[in-house]
Amino acid sequence: MRRQPLPAWADVILIPIINIALALLVAGAVIALIGENPFKAFSVMFQGAFGYAEGVGYTLYYATNFIFTGLAVAVAFHAMLFNIGGEGQAYIGGLGVALVLLAFDGMLPFWALLPLAIIAAMLFGAAWAAIPAYLQAYRGSHIVITTIMFNFIASNLMVYLLVNIFIVPGSMSPESRVFDSVAWLPSAHDFLARFGIDVAASPLNLSFIIALIAGVLVWLFIWHTRWGYAIRTVGFSEPAAEYAGINTKKIIMLTMLISGALAGMAGINEIMGVQHKLLLDFVAGYGFTGIAVALMGRNHPLGIVLASILFGALYQGGADLTFEMPNISREMVTAIQGFIILFSGALTYMSRPWLERLFGLFARTEATEEVPHGR
């Protein structure tokens, strides 16, 4: 059978689309299995995500979190490190944001609070990644297991802090006090209203722009700095990097600190932008979604932004879906994430041999060459 090597566009665009389609196909089968109509379910989700202005706002608000956690996972992937700890790092990043805002919201103006909160989010997120990073670099402990353990530890730590320290005296719910409104990030609808543009109210806020800036900075850092080059070299081959005089241990630390800092930034969106107080479980799986986003976006900031919007749509559409079809629970979105990670992360090239044959069929007249089986 003649095969045609795939053109670049097929590799970058067609294969990811096929993988998403496969994941949605399996998800549709699951929906059919529990006795609901998958076509109706997907159309409800699509309507919920893009069908009205408020829905679009929510989609982009969720996407903001995923851009941060997705970039976090991607930066680590470039050094062949698998950071599953985004969940805990984002949680602790939110703690940093809350500490700064609770301490200074009565004395400092917004333009001073914002940089302080960003620094706190990044520092706290990086700190939570630092121990697993150190253990990976200097003790050879499996970073996948240690970062997962740190997710569990973060969750227990936050319950302790909220129940015993942050709780408002006399209140029953484990939450901090609400920040002074000077410390709230401007929401999209308030901001646009100043220019006379009227959009529906949604949690979308300034951090979406901050997330896009972070994407550009990550792109510059990974592909246009010496450190980024060193990170990619370590990811390509650790011994080769070592031989080239790169201190691989330091690069592992650096990569994980940046990764943790990016994940911590999700706290800016959630705590400073939306909740305006510290509360339990505000991370809600965003750290894990970051894995799916990074894999689907091929660890490139542009791909990550696009994948984040897709997942934002899934989250928002999933919320509407549960409302419209109560038999399908919100966790369906978690399962779809899993399928997407499976198809675009572990079975990435499953479709390639068939595609090569397909391209071979259409390219008969051109000079086709016999491609050896495999890659």
Place this chain on the structure above:
Amino acid sequence: MDVSMYTEIISALSATMRVSTPLILAAMAGIFSERSGIVDISLEGKLLAGAFISAAVAAVTGSAWLGLGAAIVATMLLSLLHGFASITHNGNQVVSGVAINIIVSGMTVVLGIAWFHQSGQTPSLPNTARFMPLHLPGSETIGNIPILGDIYTKILGGHNLLVYVAFLSVALTWWVLFKTRFGLRLRAVGENPNAVDTAGISVAWLRYRAVLIAGILTGIGGTYISIAQNASFIREMSAGQGYIALAAMIFGKWKPVPAMFASLMFGFLDALSIRLQGVEIAGIGQIPVQAIQALPYILTVAILASFAGRAVAPKADGVPYVKER
């Protein structure tokens, strides 16, 4: 030694046996998989899937045995999926494992709500649909002997069948890995798949068999969690035990008996920490509940960070085998 201290120790040791069981089963599963060269992060997801399917089937049929059988089938299917991605398609094994964990975490709740409408829980099981504690033969007579009697009836005895299956699995794992031809080949394929291939033995088929055995063991472990240790499935009830089992496997240097002792140690510390709740400790005061709940995870990190965590994995662990042509 006063009497209450004595009963505390007996009950802590008895609890150790119960808490360690899923860890032991999952650690043996990990050994089979990783000795053949397949990293298996999805132990966690398989425990959770086994717990859900066994509780669901036991709730519908009223039979613990049917629950166990269904759980094993389900976890073997997940193993096949992991094998399909990591053996047939040379995919990233860690990514495949994480995908399976996330799929199971979502699917157990989706199916649980669709089937039972109890916000993701399965109905509470009657004792007839569970694995209940057994009494060892001669418990009445031996039980009367001081100390020895308590050891026999409360620590060694008084557990359900699956606890004994877990300890049996350690012996079986050791025997299969080190005393059979299959075990020799399985270990070889995890160290040097090229040599095994050259000898005319299929690398893929060996690895598929290894991950399927891992599926069986995690299916039993999951069943234990939901219908032996507890009486229903609760969402996320595996709570990281699959990962702790991986740590026990690493701590036990990929060997069955040391991995069993590592699992027992994790189990003992867990049993001990539950008893520390609300206890005043001189100089420190009362330890917060959350600190005690976080203890197994902190210990896992500590053990991976210690010299023991540096143990050398099978050489080809996690490396897809691509035949040279």
